[in-house]
Amino acid sequence: MRETAVSTVREAAEWTEPARLAGLPPYPLADVPDIKARLLAEGRSVIDLGVGDPGLPVPEVAIEVVREAVGDPALSKYGFQRGLPGYRTSIAGWMGRRFGVAVDPDVELLPVIGTKEAIALTAFAVLDPGDSVIVPDPGYAAYFGGSHFAAANVIRTPLRAEEGFLIPPDVIRRAPGRLRLVYMNYPNNPTSAVAEVSYLREVVAVCHERGAVLLFDNAYSEITFDGFRAPGLLEIEGGREIGLEFHSMSKTYNMTGWRLGWAAGNRQLIAALRRVKTFFDTGAFMALQAAGAAVLADPDAYIQWSLAQLASRREAAVRAFRAAGLDVTAPLGTLYLWFPVPSSETSEAFCRRLLLESGLVLLPGSSMGPGGEGFVRASLAIPEDAWEEAGRRVREAL
Ligand SMILES: Cc1ncc(COP(=O)(O)O)c(C=O)c1O
CATH class of the missing domain: 3.40.640.10 (Type I PLP-dependent aspartate aminotransferase-like (Major domain))
Known part of the structure:
Protein backbone atom coordinates (compact mmCIF):
# COMPACT_ATOMS: atom_id res chain seq x y z
CA MET A 1 0.00 0.00 0.00
CA ARG A 2 2.78 2.36 1.10
CA GLU A 3 4.94 1.45 -1.86
CA THR A 4 2.10 2.20 -4.27
CA ALA A 5 1.66 5.66 -2.78
CA VAL A 6 5.39 6.35 -3.05
CA SER A 7 5.56 5.22 -6.66
CA THR A 8 2.54 7.38 -7.53
CA VAL A 9 4.33 10.39 -6.11
CA ARG A 10 7.41 9.53 -8.15
CA GLU A 11 5.37 9.24 -11.34
CA ALA A 12 3.70 12.56 -10.62
CA ALA A 13 7.11 14.19 -10.27
CA GLU A 14 7.97 13.04 -13.78
CA TRP A 15 4.70 14.33 -15.18
CA THR A 16 4.93 17.09 -17.77
CA GLU A 17 2.47 19.93 -17.49
CA PRO A 18 0.27 20.46 -20.54
CA ALA A 19 0.91 23.78 -22.26
CA ARG A 20 -2.37 25.32 -21.11
CA LEU A 21 -1.53 24.66 -17.49
CA ALA A 22 2.04 25.84 -17.92
CA GLY A 23 0.67 28.97 -19.60
CA LEU A 24 -1.16 30.13 -16.49
CA PRO A 25 0.44 33.21 -14.93
CA PRO A 26 2.27 32.72 -11.64
CA TYR A 27 0.39 33.93 -8.61
CA PRO A 28 2.42 36.50 -6.65
CA LEU A 29 2.39 35.81 -2.95
CA ALA A 30 1.10 32.26 -3.45
CA ASP A 31 3.00 31.50 -0.24
CA VAL A 32 0.94 33.94 1.88
CA PRO A 33 -1.11 31.21 3.61
CA ASP A 34 2.13 29.46 4.66
CA ILE A 35 3.77 32.69 5.83
CA LYS A 36 0.62 33.62 7.71
CA ALA A 37 0.48 30.22 9.42
CA ARG A 38 4.15 30.53 10.37
CA LEU A 39 3.71 34.01 11.85
CA LEU A 40 0.69 32.86 13.85
CA ALA A 41 2.63 29.80 15.09
CA GLU A 42 5.36 32.20 16.26
CA GLY A 43 2.71 34.06 18.25
CA ARG A 44 2.71 37.12 15.97
CA SER A 45 -0.52 38.97 15.28
CA VAL A 46 -1.72 38.96 11.66
CA ILE A 47 -4.28 41.33 10.17
CA ASP A 48 -5.63 39.94 6.90
CA LEU A 49 -6.84 42.55 4.43
CA GLY A 50 -6.10 40.27 1.49
CA VAL A 51 -9.34 38.33 1.22
CA GLY A 52 -12.54 39.60 -0.38
CA ASP A 53 -14.66 38.24 2.41
CA PRO A 54 -16.34 40.67 4.79
CA GLY A 55 -16.78 37.98 7.44
CA LEU A 56 -20.13 39.41 8.59
CA PRO A 57 -22.89 37.08 9.83
CA VAL A 58 -25.09 35.52 7.14
CA PRO A 59 -28.81 36.40 7.17
CA ASP A 300 -33.78 44.70 2.08
CA ALA A 301 -33.38 44.97 5.84
CA TYR A 302 -30.38 42.67 5.80
CA ILE A 303 -28.62 44.50 2.99
CA GLN A 304 -29.18 47.83 4.74
CA TRP A 305 -27.66 46.44 7.94
CA SER A 306 -24.69 44.89 6.17
CA LEU A 307 -24.02 48.05 4.17
CA ALA A 308 -24.05 50.15 7.33
CA GLN A 309 -21.29 47.92 8.75
CA LEU A 310 -19.24 48.22 5.58
CA ALA A 311 -19.79 51.97 5.39
CA SER A 312 -18.36 52.50 8.87
CA ARG A 313 -15.43 50.22 8.04
CA ARG A 314 -14.86 52.27 4.89
CA GLU A 315 -14.74 55.53 6.89
CA ALA A 316 -12.36 54.03 9.45
CA ALA A 317 -10.16 52.49 6.74
CA VAL A 318 -9.83 55.69 4.73
CA ARG A 319 -9.09 57.73 7.86
CA ALA A 320 -6.45 55.29 9.14
CA PHE A 321 -4.71 54.76 5.80
CA ARG A 322 -4.64 58.46 4.95
CA ALA A 323 -3.14 59.19 8.34
CA ALA A 324 -0.53 56.53 7.56
CA GLY A 325 0.44 58.40 4.38
CA LEU A 326 -1.37 56.27 1.78
CA ASP A 327 -3.10 57.92 -1.18
CA VAL A 328 -6.57 56.38 -0.70
CA THR A 329 -9.96 57.56 -1.88
CA ALA A 330 -13.24 56.38 -0.41
CA PRO A 331 -14.69 53.87 -2.88
CA LEU A 332 -18.26 54.30 -4.18
CA GLY A 333 -18.61 50.54 -4.46
CA THR A 334 -17.16 47.13 -3.51
CA LEU A 335 -15.24 46.00 -0.46
CA TYR A 336 -11.90 47.34 -1.61
CA LEU A 337 -9.51 50.23 -1.26
CA TRP A 338 -7.26 50.45 -4.33
CA PHE A 339 -4.26 52.69 -3.92
CA PRO A 340 -0.82 53.30 -5.44
CA VAL A 341 2.19 51.54 -3.92
CA PRO A 342 3.61 54.22 -1.61
CA SER A 343 7.26 53.32 -2.31
CA SER A 344 9.50 52.50 -5.25
CA GLU A 345 8.99 48.77 -4.65
CA THR A 346 6.86 46.51 -6.87
CA SER A 347 3.42 45.80 -5.44
CA GLU A 348 4.56 42.28 -4.59
CA ALA A 349 7.74 43.43 -2.81
CA PHE A 350 5.80 46.04 -0.83
CA CYS A 351 3.11 43.56 0.24
CA ARG A 352 5.67 40.90 1.13
CA ARG A 353 7.60 43.37 3.28
CA LEU A 354 4.45 44.49 5.09
CA LEU A 355 3.48 40.90 5.77
CA LEU A 356 6.88 39.88 7.08
CA GLU A 357 7.62 43.05 9.05
CA SER A 358 4.16 44.01 10.29
CA GLY A 359 1.92 40.96 9.90
CA LEU A 360 -0.37 42.91 7.59
CA VAL A 361 -1.75 41.01 4.58
CA LEU A 362 -2.51 43.17 1.52
CA LEU A 363 -3.07 42.06 -2.07
CA PRO A 364 -0.45 43.16 -4.61
CA GLY A 365 -2.14 44.68 -7.65
CA SER A 366 -0.01 42.48 -9.92
CA SER A 367 -1.79 39.39 -8.59
CA MET A 368 -4.86 40.57 -10.52
CA GLY A 369 -2.91 40.89 -13.79
CA PRO A 370 0.09 42.85 -15.05
CA GLY A 371 -2.12 45.96 -15.37
CA GLY A 372 -2.49 45.99 -11.59
CA GLU A 373 1.21 46.63 -11.03
CA GLY A 374 1.84 49.80 -9.07
CA PHE A 375 -1.31 49.33 -6.96
CA VAL A 376 -2.36 47.54 -3.81
CA ARG A 377 -5.77 46.26 -2.73
CA ALA A 378 -7.01 46.25 0.85
CA SER A 379 -10.35 44.61 1.73
CA LEU A 380 -12.84 45.99 4.21
CA ALA A 381 -12.49 42.65 5.94
CA ILE A 382 -11.93 43.80 9.52
CA PRO A 383 -14.22 45.61 11.99
CA GLU A 384 -14.26 49.38 12.31
CA ASP A 385 -12.21 49.42 15.50
CA ALA A 386 -9.35 47.36 14.01
CA TRP A 387 -8.36 49.89 11.32
CA GLU A 388 -6.34 52.13 13.60
CA GLU A 389 -3.97 49.26 14.31
CA ALA A 390 -3.83 48.38 10.58
CA GLY A 391 -2.94 52.01 9.83
CA ARG A 392 -0.30 52.01 12.57
CA ARG A 393 1.37 48.98 10.96
CA VAL A 394 1.43 50.68 7.56
CA ARG A 395 2.91 53.86 9.06
CA GLU A 396 5.57 51.84 10.83
CA ALA A 397 6.53 50.04 7.61
CA LEU A 398 6.79 53.30 5.68
C1 LIG B 1 -15.57 40.42 -9.53
C2 LIG B 1 -15.98 39.13 -8.91
N1 LIG B 1 -16.80 38.34 -9.58
C3 LIG B 1 -17.18 37.16 -9.09
C4 LIG B 1 -16.73 36.72 -7.86
C5 LIG B 1 -17.09 35.35 -7.44
O1 LIG B 1 -17.97 35.22 -6.45
P1 LIG B 1 -18.58 33.81 -6.08
O2 LIG B 1 -17.91 32.75 -6.90
O3 LIG B 1 -18.29 33.66 -4.64
O4 LIG B 1 -20.03 33.91 -6.42
C6 LIG B 1 -15.87 37.53 -7.12
C7 LIG B 1 -15.34 37.07 -5.83
O5 LIG B 1 -14.40 37.57 -5.29
C8 LIG B 1 -15.49 38.75 -7.66
O6 LIG B 1 -14.65 39.57 -7.01
Whole structure:
Protein backbone atom coordinates (compact mmCIF):
# COMPACT_ATOMS: atom_id res chain seq x y z
CA MET A 1 0.00 0.00 0.00
CA ARG A 2 2.78 2.36 1.10
CA GLU A 3 4.94 1.45 -1.86
CA THR A 4 2.10 2.20 -4.27
CA ALA A 5 1.66 5.66 -2.78
CA VAL A 6 5.39 6.35 -3.05
CA SER A 7 5.56 5.22 -6.66
CA THR A 8 2.54 7.38 -7.53
CA VAL A 9 4.33 10.39 -6.11
CA ARG A 10 7.41 9.53 -8.15
CA GLU A 11 5.37 9.24 -11.34
CA ALA A 12 3.70 12.56 -10.62
CA ALA A 13 7.11 14.19 -10.27
CA GLU A 14 7.97 13.04 -13.78
CA TRP A 15 4.70 14.33 -15.18
CA THR A 16 4.93 17.09 -17.77
CA GLU A 17 2.47 19.93 -17.49
CA PRO A 18 0.27 20.46 -20.54
CA ALA A 19 0.91 23.78 -22.26
CA ARG A 20 -2.37 25.32 -21.11
CA LEU A 21 -1.53 24.66 -17.49
CA ALA A 22 2.04 25.84 -17.92
CA GLY A 23 0.67 28.97 -19.60
CA LEU A 24 -1.16 30.13 -16.49
CA PRO A 25 0.44 33.21 -14.93
CA PRO A 26 2.27 32.72 -11.64
CA TYR A 27 0.39 33.93 -8.61
CA PRO A 28 2.42 36.50 -6.65
CA LEU A 29 2.39 35.81 -2.95
CA ALA A 30 1.10 32.26 -3.45
CA ASP A 31 3.00 31.50 -0.24
CA VAL A 32 0.94 33.94 1.88
CA PRO A 33 -1.11 31.21 3.61
CA ASP A 34 2.13 29.46 4.66
CA ILE A 35 3.77 32.69 5.83
CA LYS A 36 0.62 33.62 7.71
CA ALA A 37 0.48 30.22 9.42
CA ARG A 38 4.15 30.53 10.37
CA LEU A 39 3.71 34.01 11.85
CA LEU A 40 0.69 32.86 13.85
CA ALA A 41 2.63 29.80 15.09
CA GLU A 42 5.36 32.20 16.26
CA GLY A 43 2.71 34.06 18.25
CA ARG A 44 2.71 37.12 15.97
CA SER A 45 -0.52 38.97 15.28
CA VAL A 46 -1.72 38.96 11.66
CA ILE A 47 -4.28 41.33 10.17
CA ASP A 48 -5.63 39.94 6.90
CA LEU A 49 -6.84 42.55 4.43
CA GLY A 50 -6.10 40.27 1.49
CA VAL A 51 -9.34 38.33 1.22
CA GLY A 52 -12.54 39.60 -0.38
CA ASP A 53 -14.66 38.24 2.41
CA PRO A 54 -16.34 40.67 4.79
CA GLY A 55 -16.78 37.98 7.44
CA LEU A 56 -20.13 39.41 8.59
CA PRO A 57 -22.89 37.08 9.83
CA VAL A 58 -25.09 35.52 7.14
CA PRO A 59 -28.81 36.40 7.17
CA GLU A 60 -30.58 34.53 9.99
CA VAL A 61 -33.29 33.35 7.64
CA ALA A 62 -30.66 31.46 5.60
CA ILE A 63 -29.61 29.49 8.65
CA GLU A 64 -33.16 28.79 9.77
CA VAL A 65 -34.22 27.54 6.36
CA VAL A 66 -31.11 25.45 5.70
CA ARG A 67 -31.46 23.71 9.09
CA GLU A 68 -34.88 22.45 8.04
CA ALA A 69 -33.94 21.87 4.43
CA VAL A 70 -31.04 19.50 5.11
CA GLY A 71 -33.55 17.18 6.80
CA ASP A 72 -35.73 17.02 3.69
CA PRO A 73 -34.72 13.99 1.60
CA ALA A 74 -36.12 15.56 -1.58
CA LEU A 75 -33.58 18.36 -1.27
CA SER A 76 -30.68 15.93 -0.89
CA LYS A 77 -31.11 14.71 -4.46
CA TYR A 78 -29.17 16.03 -7.44
CA GLY A 79 -30.27 19.56 -8.22
CA PHE A 80 -29.17 19.34 -11.87
CA GLN A 81 -29.02 22.59 -13.80
CA ARG A 82 -32.56 23.80 -13.28
CA GLY A 83 -32.29 23.35 -9.54
CA LEU A 84 -35.04 24.30 -7.14
CA PRO A 85 -37.86 26.11 -8.97
CA GLY A 86 -38.50 28.28 -5.89
CA TYR A 87 -34.93 29.61 -6.05
CA ARG A 88 -35.42 30.75 -9.62
CA THR A 89 -38.77 32.41 -8.94
CA SER A 90 -37.31 34.16 -5.93
CA ILE A 91 -34.42 35.42 -8.07
CA ALA A 92 -36.89 36.69 -10.69
CA GLY A 93 -38.75 38.58 -7.94
CA TRP A 94 -35.48 40.09 -6.69
CA MET A 95 -34.42 41.15 -10.19
CA GLY A 96 -37.84 42.71 -10.71
CA ARG A 97 -37.69 44.71 -7.48
CA ARG A 98 -34.07 45.72 -7.87
CA PHE A 99 -33.81 46.52 -11.57
CA GLY A 100 -37.44 46.83 -12.67
CA VAL A 101 -36.99 44.03 -15.20
CA ALA A 102 -39.14 40.98 -15.86
CA VAL A 103 -37.06 37.81 -16.15
CA ASP A 104 -38.53 34.44 -17.13
CA PRO A 105 -37.38 32.11 -14.34
CA ASP A 106 -37.52 29.07 -16.64
CA VAL A 107 -35.43 30.21 -19.56
CA GLU A 108 -33.67 33.44 -18.64
CA LEU A 109 -32.17 32.37 -15.32
CA LEU A 110 -29.64 29.74 -14.34
CA PRO A 111 -28.66 28.86 -10.77
CA VAL A 112 -24.88 28.54 -10.41
CA ILE A 113 -22.54 27.06 -7.80
CA GLY A 114 -21.02 30.42 -6.94
CA THR A 115 -20.42 32.65 -9.91
CA LYS A 116 -16.70 31.99 -10.29
CA GLU A 117 -17.06 28.61 -11.95
CA ALA A 118 -19.89 29.73 -14.22
CA ILE A 119 -18.07 32.90 -15.25
CA ALA A 120 -15.13 30.77 -16.38
CA LEU A 121 -17.37 28.17 -18.05
CA THR A 122 -19.15 30.86 -20.06
CA ALA A 123 -16.00 31.03 -22.18
CA PHE A 124 -16.71 27.46 -23.33
CA ALA A 125 -20.31 28.38 -24.14
CA VAL A 126 -19.35 31.36 -26.29
CA LEU A 127 -15.84 31.01 -27.69
CA ASP A 128 -14.18 28.88 -30.32
CA PRO A 129 -10.40 28.47 -30.13
CA GLY A 130 -8.75 31.60 -31.51
CA ASP A 131 -11.76 33.87 -31.00
CA SER A 132 -10.94 37.18 -29.34
CA VAL A 133 -12.09 37.93 -25.83
CA ILE A 134 -11.64 41.15 -23.85
CA VAL A 135 -10.50 40.61 -20.29
CA PRO A 136 -10.01 43.56 -17.93
CA ASP A 137 -6.51 43.94 -16.53
CA PRO A 138 -6.39 44.00 -13.54
CA GLY A 139 -9.36 41.69 -13.29
CA TYR A 140 -10.91 38.75 -11.54
CA ALA A 141 -8.95 35.56 -12.31
CA ALA A 142 -11.91 33.57 -13.69
CA TYR A 143 -12.15 35.83 -16.77
CA PHE A 144 -8.61 35.04 -17.84
CA GLY A 145 -8.83 31.44 -16.64
CA GLY A 146 -11.92 30.52 -18.64
CA SER A 147 -10.69 32.29 -21.78
CA HIS A 148 -7.22 30.77 -21.53
CA PHE A 149 -8.51 27.22 -21.13
CA ALA A 150 -10.93 27.78 -24.00
CA ALA A 151 -7.82 28.53 -26.13
CA ALA A 152 -9.15 31.96 -27.03
CA ASN A 153 -7.15 34.99 -28.08
CA VAL A 154 -7.11 36.85 -24.75
CA ILE A 155 -6.95 40.62 -25.13
CA ARG A 156 -5.91 41.89 -21.73
CA THR A 157 -7.28 45.41 -21.57
CA PRO A 158 -5.66 47.79 -19.09
CA LEU A 159 -7.95 49.58 -16.64
CA ARG A 160 -6.37 53.00 -16.22
CA ALA A 161 -6.91 55.48 -13.42
CA GLU A 162 -7.12 58.34 -15.93
CA GLU A 163 -10.02 56.52 -17.67
CA GLY A 164 -11.88 55.90 -14.42
CA PHE A 165 -10.75 52.25 -14.59
CA LEU A 166 -13.37 51.71 -17.31
CA ILE A 167 -12.78 49.68 -20.48
CA PRO A 168 -12.93 52.37 -23.17
CA PRO A 169 -15.74 51.49 -25.63
CA ASP A 170 -13.30 52.22 -28.44
CA VAL A 171 -11.11 49.34 -27.30
CA ILE A 172 -14.09 47.05 -27.87
CA ARG A 173 -14.86 48.71 -31.20
CA ARG A 174 -11.29 48.22 -32.46
CA ALA A 175 -10.41 44.88 -30.89
CA PRO A 176 -8.61 42.68 -33.41
CA GLY A 177 -9.94 39.34 -34.65
CA ARG A 178 -13.33 37.77 -34.25
CA LEU A 179 -14.41 39.38 -30.99
CA ARG A 180 -16.96 37.10 -29.35
CA LEU A 181 -16.88 37.95 -25.65
CA VAL A 182 -16.29 40.93 -23.37
CA TYR A 183 -15.86 40.35 -19.65
CA MET A 184 -16.84 43.39 -17.61
CA ASN A 185 -17.32 43.99 -13.90
CA TYR A 186 -18.64 47.13 -12.17
CA PRO A 187 -18.61 47.90 -9.26
CA ASN A 188 -15.14 46.63 -9.95
CA ASN A 189 -12.82 44.25 -8.20
CA PRO A 190 -10.06 45.28 -7.62
CA THR A 191 -10.17 48.96 -8.59
CA SER A 192 -13.53 49.70 -6.84
CA ALA A 193 -14.55 51.81 -9.86
CA VAL A 194 -18.25 52.09 -10.64
CA ALA A 195 -20.01 52.47 -14.01
CA GLU A 196 -22.84 54.85 -14.80
CA VAL A 197 -25.89 53.85 -16.86
CA SER A 198 -24.66 56.03 -19.75
CA TYR A 199 -21.39 54.07 -19.94
CA LEU A 200 -23.20 50.75 -19.95
CA ARG A 201 -25.44 52.00 -22.77
CA GLU A 202 -22.37 52.79 -24.87
CA VAL A 203 -20.84 49.40 -24.13
CA VAL A 204 -24.04 47.57 -25.07
CA ALA A 205 -24.18 49.52 -28.34
CA VAL A 206 -20.60 48.70 -29.25
CA CYS A 207 -21.05 45.01 -28.36
CA HIS A 208 -24.03 44.97 -30.73
CA GLU A 209 -21.83 46.53 -33.43
CA ARG A 210 -19.17 43.87 -32.94
CA GLY A 211 -21.54 40.95 -32.47
CA ALA A 212 -19.87 40.25 -29.13
CA VAL A 213 -21.45 38.79 -26.02
CA LEU A 214 -21.18 40.96 -22.91
CA LEU A 215 -20.69 39.11 -19.66
CA PHE A 216 -21.57 41.69 -17.03
CA ASP A 217 -20.34 40.51 -13.64
CA ASN A 218 -22.46 42.33 -11.08
CA ALA A 219 -21.16 40.52 -7.98
CA TYR A 220 -20.94 43.82 -6.08
CA SER A 221 -24.19 45.40 -7.31
CA GLU A 222 -25.52 45.88 -3.77
CA ILE A 223 -22.28 47.06 -2.16
CA THR A 224 -22.35 50.76 -2.95
CA PHE A 225 -22.05 53.88 -0.84
CA ASP A 226 -23.05 57.54 -0.72
CA GLY A 227 -26.33 56.88 -2.54
CA PHE A 228 -24.73 55.41 -5.68
CA ARG A 229 -27.01 52.86 -7.36
CA ALA A 230 -25.21 50.30 -9.51
CA PRO A 231 -26.94 49.65 -12.84
CA GLY A 232 -27.81 46.22 -14.20
CA LEU A 233 -27.32 45.01 -17.76
CA LEU A 234 -30.91 43.92 -18.28
CA GLU A 235 -32.28 47.38 -17.56
CA ILE A 236 -30.26 48.75 -20.49
CA GLU A 237 -32.06 48.70 -23.82
CA GLY A 238 -30.55 45.93 -25.93
CA GLY A 239 -28.63 44.49 -22.97
CA ARG A 240 -30.66 41.33 -22.76
CA GLU A 241 -30.12 40.57 -26.45
CA ILE A 242 -26.36 40.40 -26.20
CA GLY A 243 -25.55 39.58 -22.65
CA LEU A 244 -25.51 37.68 -19.43
CA GLU A 245 -25.43 39.26 -16.02
CA PHE A 246 -24.03 37.38 -13.03
CA HIS A 247 -25.10 37.83 -9.43
CA SER A 248 -23.65 36.21 -6.36
CA MET A 249 -24.97 35.57 -2.87
CA SER A 250 -21.35 35.79 -1.70
CA LYS A 251 -20.76 39.47 -1.09
CA THR A 252 -24.34 40.74 -0.99
CA TYR A 253 -25.39 38.34 1.77
CA ASN A 254 -22.01 37.38 3.25
CA MET A 255 -22.47 33.82 2.03
CA THR A 256 -19.09 33.33 0.32
CA GLY A 257 -18.68 29.69 1.34
CA TRP A 258 -22.24 28.68 0.46
CA ARG A 259 -21.41 28.81 -3.25
CA LEU A 260 -24.60 30.21 -4.68
CA GLY A 261 -25.35 32.71 -7.40
CA TRP A 262 -27.14 33.03 -10.71
CA ALA A 263 -26.82 34.05 -14.33
CA ALA A 264 -29.60 36.04 -15.98
CA GLY A 265 -30.07 37.19 -19.54
CA ASN A 266 -30.36 36.09 -23.12
CA ARG A 267 -32.16 32.76 -23.29
CA GLN A 268 -29.87 31.26 -25.95
CA LEU A 269 -26.82 32.14 -23.89
CA ILE A 270 -28.46 30.73 -20.77
CA ALA A 271 -29.23 27.52 -22.68
CA ALA A 272 -25.66 27.33 -23.97
CA LEU A 273 -24.17 27.82 -20.51
CA ARG A 274 -26.56 25.25 -19.09
CA ARG A 275 -25.38 22.75 -21.72
CA VAL A 276 -21.73 23.38 -20.89
CA LYS A 277 -22.37 23.05 -17.17
CA THR A 278 -24.13 19.73 -17.74
CA PHE A 279 -20.70 18.36 -18.60
CA PHE A 280 -18.95 19.92 -15.58
CA ASP A 281 -21.30 19.93 -12.59
CA THR A 282 -24.64 18.70 -11.33
CA GLY A 283 -26.04 21.81 -9.71
CA ALA A 284 -25.90 23.48 -6.32
CA PHE A 285 -27.12 21.65 -3.19
CA MET A 286 -30.88 22.24 -3.20
CA ALA A 287 -31.04 22.83 0.56
CA LEU A 288 -28.77 25.83 -0.05
CA GLN A 289 -30.99 26.94 -2.91
CA ALA A 290 -33.97 26.82 -0.53
CA ALA A 291 -32.06 29.10 1.83
CA GLY A 292 -31.14 31.37 -1.07
CA ALA A 293 -34.80 31.58 -2.09
CA ALA A 294 -35.79 32.69 1.41
CA VAL A 295 -33.01 35.28 1.62
CA LEU A 296 -33.85 36.80 -1.75
CA ALA A 297 -37.52 36.99 -0.88
CA ASP A 298 -36.70 39.11 2.16
CA PRO A 299 -33.61 41.04 1.23
CA ASP A 300 -33.78 44.70 2.08
CA ALA A 301 -33.38 44.97 5.84
CA TYR A 302 -30.38 42.67 5.80
CA ILE A 303 -28.62 44.50 2.99
CA GLN A 304 -29.18 47.83 4.74
CA TRP A 305 -27.66 46.44 7.94
CA SER A 306 -24.69 44.89 6.17
CA LEU A 307 -24.02 48.05 4.17
CA ALA A 308 -24.05 50.15 7.33
CA GLN A 309 -21.29 47.92 8.75
CA LEU A 310 -19.24 48.22 5.58
CA ALA A 311 -19.79 51.97 5.39
CA SER A 312 -18.36 52.50 8.87
CA ARG A 313 -15.43 50.22 8.04
CA ARG A 314 -14.86 52.27 4.89
CA GLU A 315 -14.74 55.53 6.89
CA ALA A 316 -12.36 54.03 9.45
CA ALA A 317 -10.16 52.49 6.74
CA VAL A 318 -9.83 55.69 4.73
CA ARG A 319 -9.09 57.73 7.86
CA ALA A 320 -6.45 55.29 9.14
CA PHE A 321 -4.71 54.76 5.80
CA ARG A 322 -4.64 58.46 4.95
CA ALA A 323 -3.14 59.19 8.34
CA ALA A 324 -0.53 56.53 7.56
CA GLY A 325 0.44 58.40 4.38
CA LEU A 326 -1.37 56.27 1.78
CA ASP A 327 -3.10 57.92 -1.18
CA VAL A 328 -6.57 56.38 -0.70
CA THR A 329 -9.96 57.56 -1.88
CA ALA A 330 -13.24 56.38 -0.41
CA PRO A 331 -14.69 53.87 -2.88
CA LEU A 332 -18.26 54.30 -4.18
CA GLY A 333 -18.61 50.54 -4.46
CA THR A 334 -17.16 47.13 -3.51
CA LEU A 335 -15.24 46.00 -0.46
CA TYR A 336 -11.90 47.34 -1.61
CA LEU A 337 -9.51 50.23 -1.26
CA TRP A 338 -7.26 50.45 -4.33
CA PHE A 339 -4.26 52.69 -3.92
CA PRO A 340 -0.82 53.30 -5.44
CA VAL A 341 2.19 51.54 -3.92
CA PRO A 342 3.61 54.22 -1.61
CA SER A 343 7.26 53.32 -2.31
CA SER A 344 9.50 52.50 -5.25
CA GLU A 345 8.99 48.77 -4.65
CA THR A 346 6.86 46.51 -6.87
CA SER A 347 3.42 45.80 -5.44
CA GLU A 348 4.56 42.28 -4.59
CA ALA A 349 7.74 43.43 -2.81
CA PHE A 350 5.80 46.04 -0.83
CA CYS A 351 3.11 43.56 0.24
CA ARG A 352 5.67 40.90 1.13
CA ARG A 353 7.60 43.37 3.28
CA LEU A 354 4.45 44.49 5.09
CA LEU A 355 3.48 40.90 5.77
CA LEU A 356 6.88 39.88 7.08
CA GLU A 357 7.62 43.05 9.05
CA SER A 358 4.16 44.01 10.29
CA GLY A 359 1.92 40.96 9.90
CA LEU A 360 -0.37 42.91 7.59
CA VAL A 361 -1.75 41.01 4.58
CA LEU A 362 -2.51 43.17 1.52
CA LEU A 363 -3.07 42.06 -2.07
CA PRO A 364 -0.45 43.16 -4.61
CA GLY A 365 -2.14 44.68 -7.65
CA SER A 366 -0.01 42.48 -9.92
CA SER A 367 -1.79 39.39 -8.59
CA MET A 368 -4.86 40.57 -10.52
CA GLY A 369 -2.91 40.89 -13.79
CA PRO A 370 0.09 42.85 -15.05
CA GLY A 371 -2.12 45.96 -15.37
CA GLY A 372 -2.49 45.99 -11.59
CA GLU A 373 1.21 46.63 -11.03
CA GLY A 374 1.84 49.80 -9.07
CA PHE A 375 -1.31 49.33 -6.96
CA VAL A 376 -2.36 47.54 -3.81
CA ARG A 377 -5.77 46.26 -2.73
CA ALA A 378 -7.01 46.25 0.85
CA SER A 379 -10.35 44.61 1.73
CA LEU A 380 -12.84 45.99 4.21
CA ALA A 381 -12.49 42.65 5.94
CA ILE A 382 -11.93 43.80 9.52
CA PRO A 383 -14.22 45.61 11.99
CA GLU A 384 -14.26 49.38 12.31
CA ASP A 385 -12.21 49.42 15.50
CA ALA A 386 -9.35 47.36 14.01
CA TRP A 387 -8.36 49.89 11.32
CA GLU A 388 -6.34 52.13 13.60
CA GLU A 389 -3.97 49.26 14.31
CA ALA A 390 -3.83 48.38 10.58
CA GLY A 391 -2.94 52.01 9.83
CA ARG A 392 -0.30 52.01 12.57
CA ARG A 393 1.37 48.98 10.96
CA VAL A 394 1.43 50.68 7.56
CA ARG A 395 2.91 53.86 9.06
CA GLU A 396 5.57 51.84 10.83
CA ALA A 397 6.53 50.04 7.61
CA LEU A 398 6.79 53.30 5.68
C1 LIG B 1 -15.57 40.42 -9.53
C2 LIG B 1 -15.98 39.13 -8.91
N1 LIG B 1 -16.80 38.34 -9.58
C3 LIG B 1 -17.18 37.16 -9.09
C4 LIG B 1 -16.73 36.72 -7.86
C5 LIG B 1 -17.09 35.35 -7.44
O1 LIG B 1 -17.97 35.22 -6.45
P1 LIG B 1 -18.58 33.81 -6.08
O2 LIG B 1 -17.91 32.75 -6.90
O3 LIG B 1 -18.29 33.66 -4.64
O4 LIG B 1 -20.03 33.91 -6.42
C6 LIG B 1 -15.87 37.53 -7.12
C7 LIG B 1 -15.34 37.07 -5.83
O5 LIG B 1 -14.40 37.57 -5.29
C8 LIG B 1 -15.49 38.75 -7.66
O6 LIG B 1 -14.65 39.57 -7.01
